Amino acid sequence: MEIDYSEFNNPRLAKIYDSFNPLTDDETFWVKKIESLHVTNISDLGCGTGLLTCKLASFGYNITGIDPASSMLEVAKNKLYADKVKWRKGSSEQLEKNSNDLVVMTSHVAQFFVKNYEWNKSLKDIYNSLKPGAYLLFDSKNPLLEPWKKWNKEDSCRILESSEGKVESWIELISIKGNKVQFKIHYLFVDTQEKMVANMELVYRSKNQLIKDLEQNGFELQKTYGNWDGSNLDENSPEMIFLAKKKY
Numbered sequence: 012m013e014i015d016y017s018e019f020n021n022p023r024l025a026k027i028y029d030s031f032n033p034l035t036d037d038e039t040f041w042v043k044k045i046e047s048l049h050v051t052n053i054s055d056l057g058c059g060t061g062l063l064t065c066k067l068a069s070f071g072y073n074i075t076g077i078d079p080a081s082s083m084l085e086v087a088k089n090k091l092y093a094d095k096v097k098w099r100k101g102s103s104e105q106l107e108k109n110s111n112d113l114v115v116m117t118s119h120v121a122q123f124f125v126k127n128y129e130w131n132k133s134l135k136d137i138y139n140s141l142k143p144g145a146y147l148l149f150d151s152k153n154p155l156l157e158p159w160k161k162w163n164k165e166d167s168c169r170i171l172e173s174s175e176g177k178v179e180s181w182i183e184l185i186s187i188k189g190n191k192v193q194f195k196i197h198y199l200f201v202d203t204q205e206k207m208v209a210n211m212e213l214v215y216r217s218k219n220q221l222i223k224d225l226e227q228n229g230f231e232l233q234k235t236y237g238n239w240d241g242s243n244l245d246e247n248s249p250e251m252i253f254l255a256k257k258k259y
């Protein structure tokens with residue numbers, strides 16, 4: 012299967028992204044956590060449609076939103092407070108050196124750095140973009156819960172209203188190879204009966220692997236959380252949320 016990530020790269024699918032992926036309890040968690048860090052300059056790496064980016068801009072943070080998908084950035088730029096955000100197309104190479112108090116990656120952006128060299132490069136770029144003692148905050152799904160077990164039409168089908176009318180969407184698991192999972196997201200635009208498919212791949216790194224990667228790239232782990240209520244991370248937690256600090 013040729014991976015196209017058209018969930019983000021297709022303009023029509025980017026337009027319906029927020030309807031299928033709204034921020035809820037996670038937004039409250041990110042906002043409170045970021046507030047507690049007393050930071051000023053933030054970069055939101057993999058900012059997507061700017062759901063959190065624009066929210067943070069509304070609080071007066073000096074924020075940069077970075078994403079490789081032009082279609083997602085187009086949606087982001089039309090949001091309230093988008094004019095307060097510096098938007099950059101690309102990935103971690105767009106992070107400005109020695110300038111950030113915090114880099115965030117939300118809604119499992121870290122899992123899109125599928126190859127280890129991409130992930131390690133992005134951690135190095137993040138490290139170089141942080142001021143001494145500054146923070147990295149991100150989430151990744153817990154592989155121990157094997158969330159892909161519910162990736163079939165029966166368990167995952169949703170029909171939602173969107174800016175493109177009523178849309179049905181469901182996830183189909185294609186393959187699991189090591190910690191990499193390939194899947195398709197199917198879309199049916201109900202009014203026109205038009206169908207679209209996004210071919211996707213995510214990596215599910217373990218908690219220990221992510222901690223090791225952080226340490227090897229110059230970060231000191233400050234705290235982990237297992238869900239949006241701030242609970243501790245254990246083997247039954249759906250989320251793995253990491254707060255790390257630039258060490259040197």
Ligand SMILES: C[S@@+](CC[C@H](N)C(=O)[O-])C[C@H]1O[C@@H](n2cnc3c(N)ncnc32)[C@H](O)[C@@H]1O
Nearest residue numbers: 019057058059062079080083102117118120123
């Ligand atoms: C699930 S969305 C999350 C968007 C946003 N952070 C949110 O919370 O709504 C994942 C985003 O990661 C972006 N992405 C994929 N590969 C990336 C990479 N190598 N560097 C930066 N962002 C990437 C995608 O374009 C997409 O917008």
